Amino acid sequence: MFKRLGYFCREAWQGITRGGLMAFVATSTIMVSLFIFGVFLLIFFNLYNLMGSLNTRLDIMAYIADSAGHSDVDLLRMSIPQIAGVRKAEFIAKESAWRQFRENYSGLRLDEFLDANPLPDAFKIEVSDLSYIHVVANKLGALEGIEDVSYGGDLAERMAALVKMMTLAGAVIIFLLVSSTLMIVVNTIRLTVIARENEINIMALVGASRSFIKYPFIFEGMFIGLLGALLALVFLKIGYNIAALNMARLIPFMPVNLHSREINLVYLIILLTGVALGWLGGYFSVSKTLKAE
Amino acid sequence: MIRTDKVFKLYGDNVILQNVSIQIEKSEFVFLVGQNGAGKSTLLKALYRDVLPTKGEVFVNNVNVTRLKRRSIPLLRRSIGVVFQDYKLLKYKTVAENVAFALEVLEKDPKFIRRQVLQVLDLVGLLKKKDEKPSALSGGEQQKVSIARALVNNPQILIADEPTGNLDPDTSWEVMQLLDKINEQRKTTVLVATHDKAIVDSMRKRVVELSGGKILRDEILGGYR
Numbered sequence: 411m412f413k414r415l416g417y418f419c420r421e422a423w424q425g426i427t428r429g430g431l432m433a434f435v436a437t438s439t440i441m442v443s444l445f446i447f448g449v450f451l452l453i454f455f456n457l458y459n460l461m462g463s464l465n466t467r468l469d470i471m472a473y474i475a476d477s478a479g480h481s482d483v484d485l486l487r488m489s490i491p492q493i494a495g496v497r498k499a500e501f502i503a504k505e506s507a508w509r510q511f512r513e514n515y516s517g518l519r520l521d522e523f524l525d526a527n528p529l530p531d532a533f534k535i536e537v538s539d540l541s542y543i544h545v546v547a548n549k550l551g552a553l554e555g556i557e558d559v560s561y562g563g564d565l566a567e568r569m570a571a572l573v574k575m576m577t578l579a580g581a582v583i584i585f586l587l588v589s590s591t592l593m594i595v596v597n598t599i600r601l602t603v604i605a606r607e608n609e610i611n612i613m614a615l616v617g618a619s620r621s622f623i624k625y626p627f628i629f630e631g632m633f634i635g636l637l638g639a640l641l642a643l644v645f646l647k648i649g650y651n652i653a654a655l656n657m658a659r660l661i662p663f664m665p666v667n668l669h670s671r672e673i674n675l676v677y678l679i680i681l682l683t684g685v686a687l688g689w690l691g692g693y694f695s696v697s698k699t700l701k702a703e
Numbered sequence: 704m705i706r707t708d709k710v711f712k713l714y715g716d717n718v719i720l721q722n723v724s725i726q727i728e729k730s731e732f733v734f735l736v737g738q739n740g741a742g743k744s745t746l747l748k749a750l751y752r753d754v755l756p757t758k759g760e761v762f763v764n765n766v767n768v769t770r771l772k773r774r775s776i777p778l779l780r781r782s783i784g785v786v787f788q789d790y791k792l793l794k795y796k797t798v799a800e801n802v803a804f805a806l807e808v809l810e811k812d813p814k815f816i817r818r819q820v821l822q823v824l825d826l827v828g829l830l831k832k833k834d835e836k837p838s839a840l841s842g843g844e845q846q847k848v849s850i851a852r853a854l855v856n857n858p859q860i861l862i863a864d865e866p867t868g869n870l871d872p873d874t875s876w877e878v879m880q881l882l883d884k885i886n887e888q889r890k891t892t893v894l895v896a897t898h899d900k901a902i903v904d905s906m907r908k909r910v911v912e913l914s915g916g917k918i919l920r921d922e923i924l925g926g927y928r
Binding site: 414417428491607609611612613615616617618619620625699 | 726751753774777778779780781785793797804805807808809810852919922
């Protein structure tokens with residue numbers, strides 16, 4: 411078995427080195443496709459991640475209308491804690507909110523762009539249980555003096571709709587990408603198979619079994635797939651790290667994952683897809699040629 | 704050893720073989736002669752199941768080749784060595800590697816392969832050129848490598864399709880002498896398709912002549928005519 415494996419690997423490697431330009435075309439095609447595939451996966455993963463983190467927040471922000479006076483605010487201060495499900499309500503003056511915001515995102519240099527404080531006064535409300543969040547948010551919205559209500563769940567729902575839409579579009583794009591890559595790989599390896607038709611004929615004539623003829627080409631496809639996937643991974647890792655660092659600087663409130671298990675899973679999927687694409691490419695191309703014999 | 708029974712082969716409306724029945728015994732040396740398009744190559748191909756007859760049956764070592772399942776064809780081919788006019792050598796492999804290739808694909812032991820390769824290269828007189836690439840050899844030498852490759856697995860039958868078609872008369876004679884030696888020494892059944900009148904006339908072996916896909920004559924110690 412190992413003897414066979416060694417022979418297949420040796421022949422496959424020879425096939426790649428002899429294939430030259432054709433092997434290069436197949437490898438680069440797989441690399442580009444897997445890179446795009448990887449970008450999609452990383453975006454999806456981060457969006458899901460963001461959605462998850464929003465869902466776990468139990469805070470509701472109730473923004474007070476500019477027209478509201480002191481008495482209205484005092485009234486709200488009393489009525490909000492009365493709402494069922496509210497655990498804590500904290501008034502946040504717009505001045506302190508603005509100060510805090512500037513401190514948190516000092517990198518944005520907001521003072522250069524904004525002359526006045528754009529934030530309204532608000533109440534930060536904590537609910538005792540996530541299931542109350544809709545009801546509490548609705549009741550808050552109905553209160554006199556409250557202009558707008560926002561909460562993580564609402565944002566998460568909107569995000570979920572966006573992710574769902576992107577998943578559908580992504581699935582179509584990935585399907586087209588994977589199938590066209592497979593076709594290119596099949597045809598590229600087929601060219602190397604045609605170039606080695608003489609060899610295949612000789613193998614068949616001296617009594618080599620069909621599997622023995624097939625496997626070097628299947629291995630060749632796998633090597634090309636693996637090589638394409640590894641190159642895609644290198645570019646993906648470099649690109650993702652640069653993008654993540656820039657995101658952290660420009661959109662600091664967006665959590666970007668750099669070294670989690672899920673990211674490694676994305677990389678593993680890329681690697682396995684590359685090998686699988688190569689395997690299928692090699693298998694289809696040599697089967698086609700053997701069938702024509 | 705080899706028997707064809709009323710074999711027909713049609714490609715569309717073209718009749719390539721018509722009612723071909725021959726019998727070749729073990730250790731025989733047979734020339735298959737006839738003009739281009741007479742059906743010689745098709746008949747040879749039917750023996751190692753590169754062509755499936757439209758009608759009739761082909762037996763090799765008592766096995767009905769026409770009824771072989773696809774997965775059993777490799778087993779049949781291991782008992783037949785085939786030599787072609789254009790040698791069909793792999794140009795990126797050395798002489799020894801080309802010969803060894805036939806055993807490597809049968810997954811034989813490396814030590815056995817080495818022993819067999821050296822032995823068969825010695826038989827064809829190319830031991831000294833074992834590390835040369837085919838491009839460094841003459842046509843005759845390349846054909847001898849191809850014969851060595853066909854022989855390395857000790858087949859019971861050796862089929863040669865126009866083996867001297869690309870060679871000068873002297874080299875052709877050398878190659879035919881080699882095939883004769885293999886037949887004599889190893890008792891290998893040899894079947895040679897050829898146009899070479901001089902060789903057929905001087906070697907005086909059994910001659911089967913095909914014309915328009917039919918057997919025109921079958922003579923022991925025949926000539927080309």
